[in-house]
Amino acid sequence: MRKPIIAGNWKMHKTIAQSLEFVNEVKDKVNNDKVEAVICAPFTLLKDLKEATKGTNIKIGAQNMHFEENGAFTGEVSPLMLKEIEMDYVVIGHSERRQYFNETNETVNKKVLKALEVGIDPILCCGETLEQREATETKSVCKVQVEKALENVSKEDIAKVVIAYEPIWAIGTGKTATSEDANDVIKYIREVVSGLYGELANEVRIQYGGSVKPANVAEIMNQSDIDGALVGGASLAASDYTELVNF
Ligand code: PEP
Secondary structure: OOEEHHHHEOOOOOOOOHHHHHHHHHHHOOOOOOOOOOOOEHHHHHHHHHHHHHOOEEEEOOOOOOOOOOOOOOOOHHHHHHHHHOOOOOEEEHHHHHOOOOOOOOHHHHHHHHHHHHHHHHEEEOOHHHHHOOOOHHHHHHHHHHHHHHHOOOOHHHOOOOOEEOHHHHOOOOOOOOHHHHHHHHHHHHHHHHHHHHHHHOOEEEEOOOEHHHHHHHHHOOOOOOEEEEEEEEEOOOHHOOOOOOO
């Protein structure tokens, strides 16, 4: 059985004080054992968030990392640095990183491999643009992104990878894919993983992301193939986050 995972992606929001206030508000209310609750936050918040959530049901993730362990990469953060502060997850290949920071399928693959090597579970993002969707390329785009990202990931490691299907046109726009459409693409992504890993694909959790909020989370989570949600905007308010993870 795959345990659904609901992860907030705070993007570039919150100070340390605001993040600790958030945790204080939600920590005793996050009590849905059937769901894994995660917060993916900016680097400056991670150590404090990890400390503040010890003994709670909330796991913490970073939103990016470099694929090298150290070196002359000014401004970057190493996977070992994230491991040192006990990160549970790291988001890799978010569309905003692909769009604004030159993330490619190749760098995404290197990061996925390195995260697994150091013992941090990757949340690997894929998804099509509106143009690609209109050209009915959704599935072929996701196939290429997923297959390239998983190159050389071993059978032992594949179940540690979480895939987030995030149609780019639905991120931060208030537009969601219909839950049936999202389910259909996610089912297809599992077939792609199955083409690479056979039965082990049934152990890989595949989330939906794109304008998920308390009002639509249950409908999305009730789909047969959707194993969770990656949530941006609606994960920022403590009350919404609580509703999302306790949906
Ligand atoms: C995201 O940041 O991954 C995301 C899905 O954002 P939003 O929920 O705001 O659309």
